[in-house]
Amino acid sequence: MANLIKLQYVALRLDGENYSEWALDTVLHLQSMNLGETLNEGNNTSQQDKSKTTIFLRHHIHEGLRAEYVDIMDPLELWRNLKERFDHHKSITLPMAQYEWTHLRLQDFKSVSEYNSNMFRIVSRMRLCGEKITEENMLEKTFSTFHPSNMLLQQQYRERNFKKYSELISCLLVAEQSNELLLRNHQTRPTGTAPFPEVNATTSSSYRGRRRGPGRNKFRSRGGHNRKSFHLQRTRDEAKQDKGRMIQSKPQNHDSKCYRCGSKGHWSRTCRTPRHLVDLYQASIKNADQKIETNCVENPDPVDLANFDLSEFLQD
Known part of the structure; x- marks a missing residue:
């Protein structure tokens, strides 16, 4: 029971x-x-x-x-x-407690509070077994087991001449909390960066009270422009720019002839050749389609023009 x-x-x-x-x-x-x-x-x-x-x-x-x-x-x-x-368990507990005391080091613990807990556990067991542990022993054990990277800090704590172990632990706990807070603030954002500025939207009551026509302020932005009209105007401008870029980027065929005037470098829709020249060109195209008879005359006795005198070409 x-x-x-x-x-x-x-x-x-x-x-x-x-x-x-x-x-x-x-x-x-x-x-x-x-x-x-x-x-x-x-x-x-x-x-x-x-x-x-x-x-x-x-x-x-x-x-x-x-x-x-x-x-x-x-x-x-x-x-x-x-x-x-x-x-007889005292004779077993005391050697174990002494062994733990010998190997107790502050640098082996992740936090000061964890070290402090083990310190009191070991000391209480030794005192129950009749072993005398003083405040000086506890202070020296803590000072001598600092991490080598904290050598300067250990010397500074020694110079403060603590009389009680609890005073030293209190200072170590405060320093540990301060370091943890500093580390958290550092990890909040990368070094050299600033937080985004806070934006607070404010609206004047007098502005809200005025009415400038139905639906006029519905799409107004902070700059006083109509968002819808501004968006449409911007869309049209972008379309014109895209069209201009397409025209410029389109390769021009400079080898082709204008079927209106026969010139190169432009198309018929952009041709500016005068009308009478266009008519002559068109007529030449039509005459080119007709067959032209060609008669070849051969002189059996070629004339030696080099032996002629200039007076022979002149008439009285």
Whole structure:
């Protein structure tokens, strides 16, 4: 059956691994209830107080241990048996705690709070086993395990002459939070860039109250122009520019003749040749289609023009 009374602290485990912590919690709780004398040798406490202490001890141990010591009614006897059985765990816990203390380094932890938690866990276990750890030991352990990249920072903290370990940890925690905030601000946007300016649209009440005709302000922009008409005008201008570019880019056939005047370099629709020249050209085309008879005359006695004198060509 489950315990009906809620445990006030962690019960003693069956293997007794947490005996040191359990013994300390037990003594403190019994003293708070004025039952601490029941665990002292040769006490003269009443039977009622002894029964209360026995019930309290049995309630805060493992069910297996409770079954093993079910016949013990005296709280002092039960306390001695548990101590003889599990007190040797101090000899096991202390070397392990000393090993962890030796290899404890601030540079091995991602955050100061994580390092601080492990520091107190190790120190408390060593103190429970009778090992004395002072504030100077904790300060020196922290200073000597800074990362080499923070050597200058470590020297600055040493010069402040902290007397308590908690003061040093407080400064380290504040510096860690400041560095984290600085890193977040740096990662917000690339270095050298500025945020976009905020644009707030404002409308004058007097402007809203005026009416300049139905539908006139419907498409007006901030510059006072009609957006629709501006868009149409822009579309027409772009169409004209595209048409002009197409005409310019279209290759001109300079080898072809104008069928109107016969000249090259232009088309008939752009021909500016005078009308009488056009008529002559057209007539020449028609005459070219008719066959022309050609008679060849051969002189059997060629005349030597080189031996003629100029006077022979002149008449009296």
